[in-house]
Amino acid sequence: MTSPTLAPVLTLVLATGLAVVPWPGAMGSGTVMAALVPAVVVHYWTLRRQEGLPASIAFLSGLTVDILGGGALGFCALLNLVGWWTGVGCRPWRACFPIGRWGLAAGAVVLMVAAGWLAAYLAGAAVNPMAELLEAGFWTILLYPLIVLPLRLVEGPRRSEAAAA
Amino acid sequence: MLLLAAAGLLAISRYYPAEVADVRARLAGPLDQVTSLVRAPLDPLRALAGRLGDQWDMEGELNRLRAENEELKGWQWRAQELERQLADLSRLTRVVAEPGLRFVTCRVRVRGLRPFSQSVLVNAGAREGIVTGMPVVNGAGLLGAVYEVGHVASRVRFLNDAASRVTVRIGRGGALAVAAGRSSPVLEITELERRFDIAAGDEVLTAGEEGGVPEGLKVGTVVKTSRGLAIRPAADPDRAEFVSVLLQKAPLQPGQSTAAAADFAEPSDHLGQSAPDLLPARDPPVLREER
Numbered sequence: 122m123t124s125p126t127l128a129p130v131l132t133l134v135l136a137t138g139l140a141v142v143p144w145p146g147a148m149g150s151g152t153v154m155a156a157l158v159p160a161v162v163v164h165y166w167t168l169r170r171q172e173g174l175p176a177s178i179a180f181l182s183g184l185t186v187d188i189l190g191g192g193a194l195g196f197c198a199l200l201n202l203v204g205w206w207t208g209v210g211c212r213p214w215r216a217c218f219p220i221g222r223w224g225l226a227a228g229a230v231v232l233m234v235a236a237g238w239l240a241a242y243l244a245g246a247a248v249n250p251m252a253e254l255l256e257a258g259f260w261t262i263l264l265y266p267l268i269v270l271p272l273r274l275v276e277g278p279r280r281s282e283a284a285a286a
Numbered sequence: 287m288l289l290l291a292a293a294g295l296l297a298i299s300r301y302y303p304a305e306v307a308d309v310r311a312r313l314a315g316p317l318d319q320v321t322s323l324v325r326a327p328l329d330p331l332r333a334l335a336g337r338l339g340d341q342w343d344m345e346g347e348l349n350r351l352r353a354e355n356e357e358l359k360g361w362q363w364r365a366q367e368l369e370r371q372l373a374d375l376s377r378l379t380r381v382v383a384e385p386g387l388r389f390v391t392c393r394v395r396v397r398g399l400r401p402f403s404q405s406v407l408v409n410a411g412a413r414e415g416i417v418t419g420m421p422v423v424n425g426a427g428l429l430g431a432v433y434e435v436g437h438v439a440s441r442v443r444f445l446n447d448a449a450s451r452v453t454v455r456i457g458r459g460g461a462l463a464v465a466a467g468r469s470s471p472v473l474e475i476t477e478l479e480r481r482f483d484i485a486a487g488d489e490v491l492t493a494g495e496e497g498g499v500p501e502g503l504k505v506g507t508v509v510k511t512s513r514g515l516a517i518r519p520a521a522d523p524d525r526a527e528f529v530s531v532l533l534q535k536a537p538l539q540p541g542q543s544t545a546a547a548a549d550f551a552e553p554s555d556h557l558g559q560s561a562p563d564l565l566p567a568r569d570p571p572v573l574r575e576e577r
Contacts, residue, residue, distance in 0.1 A: 138324035142332055143397040143406065143527070156399060180288045184295075186320065188313050189407060191434070191441050194306055195295030197399070202289055210288040245295070246402050250420025
């Protein structure tokens with residue numbers, strides 16, 4: 122199994138790869154959602170183990186997606202930082218039930234969507250991305266349990282219980 | 287501090303887009319090679335997703351292909367007849383054979399990041415003779431053009447990108463117009479010649495531009511939308527896995543001399559002999575010549 126201390130970084134690296142893979146038939150909000158997945162992974166780990174995932178790693182992961190994806194530099198880096206910041210900010214409530222953590226993640230995704238729209242506006246995106254961002258945010262919230270299922274498996278039950286305690 | 291850095295990068299991207307594109311083009315190739323190690327375990331998942339999607343579409347696709355096959359059978363004899371006539375006329379007039387199109391076929395490595403661009407990163411670059419502005423096609427028709435070139439990778443902007451413009455001819459009358467991308471599945475028809483009427487179902491082909499997109503490449507079909515007539519591209523960018531970059535002479539850039547442009551005109555002789563030796567072992571781009 123993956124070393125518990127390296128798990129946050131390794132899973133984020135994998136999520137970054139996932140975000141740039143050209144999935145067949147992925148279109149519109151699907152590609153935006155791919156950019157949100159690493160930010161959700163960042164949120165997940167910082168909520169549980171802030172020390173395991175420095176903000177600089179989250180920033181670099183986002184910058185990698187920006188460079189490979191051909192978008193404005195700093196867009197995904199900002200999304201990941203929002204994920205990191207909301208994860209740290211929500212730590213006092215991390216012991217709540219899974220449904221509560223889902224709610225925390227939903228709030229984080231809403232902030233990511235808002236930050237994404239603002240960033241696209243600041244960077245002078247050619248089109249208004251709000252509709253795609255909202256759709257991608259909706260699907261990310263809905264599929265959150267599936268997205269974080271592999272992270273739960275990597276984290277292991279003991280770590281989950283310890284975090285909950 | 288990092289938030290400020292991200293905001294600073296966004297501002298730089300807005301006010302210095304050319305410099306940012308240059309940096310991105312230089313970094314994208316090496317970064318793609320590094321991250322391909324991470325993405326390798328995801329390839330089986332991706333293949334599975336592709337197969338599931340194909341299965342999902344299979345019935346509709348089968349019906350469409352049957353109808354298309356029937357239609358093509360009707361055209362086949364006509365094409366053969368025309369081919370015979372053309373050969374006879376060419377012999378009579380001693381027409382010099384046109385040079386074949388040379389192209390590099392390469393694999394789509396990374397999908398572009400929306401909402402900024404409708405683009406992909408492909409695994410062929412300046413090393414294969416690609417320069418900015420070269421048209422990109424697949425089996426279905428014109429996909430777009432190269433707009434960032436690194437040493438081993440290039441970025442292709444699709445027709446439906448908001449910055450894309452291509453001069454086209456529509457219908458049997460050959461009405462000249464410009465097909466403009468609007469970040470939507472269809473292309474807007476602009477600058478249409480007023481003396482022509484066009485209708486849904488009309489075929490749209492490239493009109494050809496000096497030193498740029500060649501004439502006669504299929505762009506799509508005119509369709510009716512809620513906003514009026516538009517063009518639905520023949521080539522679906524969301525399903526493009528392999529694309530071909532036509533090694534056309536690059537369009538002249540402001541300040542560039544014709545001699546410099548001529549350097550790009552025949553990059554293929556060198557490539558035709560040595561390109562396979564230069565290609566990476568993984569997902570190599572393929573150099574072909576079509577006659």
